[in-house]
Amino acid sequence: MKIKTQLMLTFFTATVVPLLLIVLMVAGMMRYQLHVIEETYGVEGQYDMLLGDSTQLLSRMTQTTARAVADTTKSSPDTLMDKSYLDTVNDQLSKIFSGIIVRQNNRIIYNGYREDTLTIADLPDFQDPSQNTGAGFYIDGAKANMLKQIDFRFTDGAYGSVFIVTSLSGLIPLIRQMFWQMILMAIMIMVLAGMFLTTWLFRTILQPISKLQEATKQIRDGNLDFTLEVQSDNEIGLLCQDFEDMRIRLKESAEEKVENERESRVLIRNISHDLRTPLTAIKGYVEGIRDGIADSPEKLDRYLRTIYNKTNDMDHLIDELTLYSRIDTNRIPYNFVKVRVNDYFRDCSEEVGVDMDARGVEFSYGSNVADNVKVILDPEQMKRVVNNIIGNSLKYMDKKPGRITIRILDKGDFIQTVIEDNGVGIPKEDLRKIFERFYRTDKSRNSKRGGSGIGLSIVKKIIEDHGGRIWATSDENKGTAMHFELRKAEDEEKYASDSEQTDEGGNGK
Missing domain, CATH: 3.30.450 (Beta-Lactamase)
Structure with missing residues (x-):
């Protein structure tokens, strides 16, 4: 009930209801007193004289x-x-x-x-x-x-x-007694009406305000682990509901802040561990070169190539850390353009294929999408998606030879990209968690399967920012497939062609 309605009812209860009760009480009291007078003085049925000509009544009393x-x-x-x-x-x-x-x-x-x-x-x-x-x-x-x-x-x-x-x-003593009884009853009615209104207002207005005040003190003291119960649907009840929603959001924000701080510590710990590994290797190879261990051109070239690869790994880790900070503040720089699906993913596959050949991994690419199909994406960030997924597949590749396949599928209003491997696979209980930050199916950290633990969370963020969705399917010991979908772009050339045909047919402008 709205406060406006409550105030109107309060006015009605404080004025009209007591007035009606007093009228009824006066009528009842007078009837009772008149009955007493009738019984006492034997003047039954003389209401007109009792209320009017008292002289005639007194005369009849002694008649x-x-x-x-x-x-x-x-x-x-x-x-x-x-x-x-x-x-x-x-x-x-x-x-x-x-x-x-x-x-x-x-x-x-x-x-x-x-x-x-x-x-x-x-x-x-x-x-x-x-x-x-x-x-x-x-x-x-x-x-x-x-x-x-x-x-x-x-x-x-x-x-x-x-x-x-x-x-x-x-008759004045009896009338005076009746008068004072009426006054007393009227006072009792007013007191009872006041008590009822006070209790009602306290329960509907003052009590919620008191709870709201207590809730503000709890938040002021930093306590968010409470519940503000809302029992009314008036303006104060809505205010309490909004306050409760605010408390929940504050609690979620505080918990998110704590979680972010925990994740940041995990990230720093992971990055520190994964940077120390290549740094140790670089330091060892540099010392080998300085001490003359690389005493042949072939060994020197191998040492230098290893140092180069380790620095690339360090650069990749630093790049992930930079991107993570941008993701955390929603400041990833995007440059969206409209591209042809086949042209873009074919170019990505050619770059990936060269690297896969160098690693001894079998790679294949296929598409059933028409050549004129386009999507809107950021070429650089989408390439990061493909590279992160393939990089993750390579970390968990346990078979010789390893195989990675990229397939582009037409799904009506969407195009679907599937990147498959024949790695160790992912347990079913871990599938829904692999896109969480810092989640690793392999809890151990070693030089072979290092990484910051945020690669797939970055992938998920980029895909969602493109308006798409991503998920994974996997069979343990057989391999994993990553699926992500992007909405097709509107074909402006097709619409232009249809418009020209309509104009030529006389149904246009």
Whole structure:
């Protein structure tokens, strides 16, 4: 999930969701409190009054008691002077924020209302029961009381009045309790929403950033042997993935650097060994000449020819070392030209054939490629490829007479060059490794099979830089064949000829 989407969801979760939950909570809390009020005060189904006209609700709450007292004033008015009776009635009224006051003439004989202090002066005047209904209720605005007045006469003729007084703020404690409960629930909802959002943001944003920070410290300290696990697909997850890719590349680069340093040490060791061998020989032959051992023209000529050959070997080793340094920095100088396949490889074969005759090796060349087929290559570097492959064949030639064959084959869009020998062959497990730098199937280093160990790796590099590919096949004790392919060049003369024929036919320009 993208961070933009996460932020939108965060806003929605932090505002809309808590608001909806609070609304639902308020509705549920009010329903519960109204149910409690219903059960407590016996006003079932009076939701409109609970939420609206609370005066009517309070009046109905005392209506039953008022009727019972009114009946008593008619049937037994003197009972209103009985304190135990009045206490019983008052206990019932106190549960609904009310109380009873009894007046005889101009004095209060019983006052069970404790919510406020009412004096005789606060009470309405006596109304003759014969002139009215004998009951009514009034609102005392000054002290927020509702009075239900029932006037009657005692048996001795005294005027009497019963007042059922109800505090208009009687429901306020319940409402206040409900209000604070709603506030508390709203706070809990906000806290829970905040905790959820904090945990979510920590897992999706802050935790990956923390892991990324730890990974940067690991790289700063030179440690690349760890894995940065990516569990999200947002922008930070993509950043972590890019960082992990960078770490892998850095690790590969560091490992490659270590491998290159190892290979460089191997190369130096190989070159040092292989240079020491011809140098020792040259030194011995020079000392022989100086000491007069070469005491005949024939022996002197043989000594000088040997010295010349050893210096050529040294020159070849130095040339390989120079080329290796250029390969390592991808700075091999190429001069690509378009050449005819048969002409180029025929010339190479003639040069190789002269050297093979001198070495007593049978050499042959063949091609089934048409004379007009061309390829684009660097003549000098491709000649190095042929010479390195043949030189490698000569090192491992163990039969008399040795045989080397060059064949050029037409493979559709490619031409394939096959250089075969009848040497010792290469074990199957070594075939895929022979193009690696410094790899030698013969682990021993001797004067007969010396070399830097980079000849075939140079060959592979040059072929790949030409856009081709190279591989080897071999039978142990029978010989080895090196195969490399190059893509044919476009035949411009053929296209020109086809274009002219099209123009003459009227289908051209």
